[in-house]
Amino acid sequence: MEGTEKQRSTVRIYLDILKAAEEEGNAKPTRILQKANLPHDRMMRHVSELIKRGLLNEVNNGESRFYVITPKGQNFVKEVRRAESFLSAFGVSL
Amino acid sequence: MVNAFFLPNSLLSLIGGLVALAVSYFAHRYGRVAGGSFLRILSLGFMLLGIGLIAQASAFLFFFLDAGKISDRGVFVYGGTIIYLVLQSIAYLLIAVSYARRMQTGAVTAATAGVVVLLQNSPFLIHTYLLEFGELVLATLVALIVFQALLVYEDNKNRLSLMVLGAFSAILVAHLAKLSSSVLASGLLYLIGGIIELGGFGLLLLFVLRSGPDGRN
Numbered sequence: 001m002e003g004t005e006k007q008r009s010t011v012r013i014y015l016d017i018l019k020a021a022e023e024e025g026n027a028k029p030t031r032i033l034q035k036a037n038l039p040h041d042r043m044m045r046h047v048s049e050l051i052k053r054g055l056l057n058e059v060n061n062g063e064s065r066f067y068v069i070t071p072k073g074q075n076f077v078k079e080v081r082r083a084e085s086f087l088s089a090f091g092v093s094l
Numbered sequence: 095m096v097n098a099f100f101l102p103n104s105l106l107s108l109i110g111g112l113v114a115l116a117v118s119y120f121a122h123r124y125g126r127v128a129g130g131s132f133l134r135i136l137s138l139g140f141m142l143l144g145i146g147l148i149a150q151a152s153a154f155l156f157f158f159l160d161a162g163k164i165s166d167r168g169v170f171v172y173g174g175t176i177i178y179l180v181l182q183s184i185a186y187l188l189i190a191v192s193y194a195r196r197m198q199t200g201a202v203t204a205a206t207a208g209v210v211v212l213l214q215n216s217p218f219l220i221h222t223y224l225l226e227f228g229e230l231v232l233a234t235l236v237a238l239i240v241f242q243a244l245l246v247y248e249d250n251k252n253r254l255s256l257m258v259l260g261a262f263s264a265i266l267v268a269h270l271a272k273l274s275s276s277v278l279a280s281g282l283l284y285l286i287g288g289i290i291e292l293g294g295f296g297l298l299l300l301f302v303l304r305s306g307p308d309g310r311n
Binding site: 009010011076079080082083084085086087088089090091092094 | 120121123124125127128129130132133136192193245246249250252254255257258301302305
């Protein structure tokens with residue numbers, strides 16, 4: 001279900017953003033944009049929600065801004081992957 | 095002889111019930127993360143299935159511990175059987191409906207609804223052949239689930255889907271064995287059905303364990 005943006009659920013978008021942050025370590029907004037394949041305004045809305053939930057941290061070192069996944073975010077990614085695996089057995093995707 | 099029948103069946107139903115509750119717990123837990131109604135309905139279905147099996151195990155255990163002392167066994171058997179059959183029927187109906195909704199297969203949904211109509215309009219059958227009729231309804235509902243699980247496996251060739259298909263196929267064979275045991279009045283066949291059913295729940299447990307730790311499929 002990763003085809004069109006319309007078909008992607010919010011959980012899937014959260015997963016894509018968090019995975020991008022996890023893979024990059026310190027992920028710049030442009031990298032998240034590329035990996036999550038989202039327009040900037042929508043990405044920022046989802047990133048704000050993830051920060052509010054304590055799944056992602058914003059780090060600003062003066063010159064640049066980047067995002068880091070929190071331990072709670074790492075647990076969330078694991079749990080969503082498990083849910084995805086469980087759902088796949090019934091032919092359902094996130 | 096009576097005890098030899100009730101104790102093993104009680105244990106089989108109890109283990110099966112606990113596995114069904116474990117599946118319900120994981121469906122609920124993942125439903126909180128993933129959202130949507132599919133996992134909520136699935137969780138409710140497995141919860142009722144688990145409670146139904148544990149109720150059945152309790153009834154068997156009650157007979158085992160109190161064999162020969164119960165004054166009105168008929169009422170107890172009738173009540174216990176109704177609780178077990180109704181809970182399991184609702185449980186399998188929910189699981190079948192959640193599958194059917196996911197696949198949007200109108201024919202399967204209609205067939206599932208047909209089973210309910212049949213139940214509502216067959217008071218004579220229900221009253222006279224309660225256990226046989228109940229097992230037939232359960233076997234029909236589980237057959238619907240097996241058919242849908244087969245379609246899912248055909249689509250994705252996923253190992254976890256194969257486990258779910260195998261589990262419900264074993265449960266279907268178990269209900270057919272239990273139905274045959276009623277018709278042939280064979281306690282041994284009922285016990286064999288219980289063992290096959292436990293095998294099915296064992297596969298469901300394996301599925302939960304394989305899908306859980308690292309999300310493999």
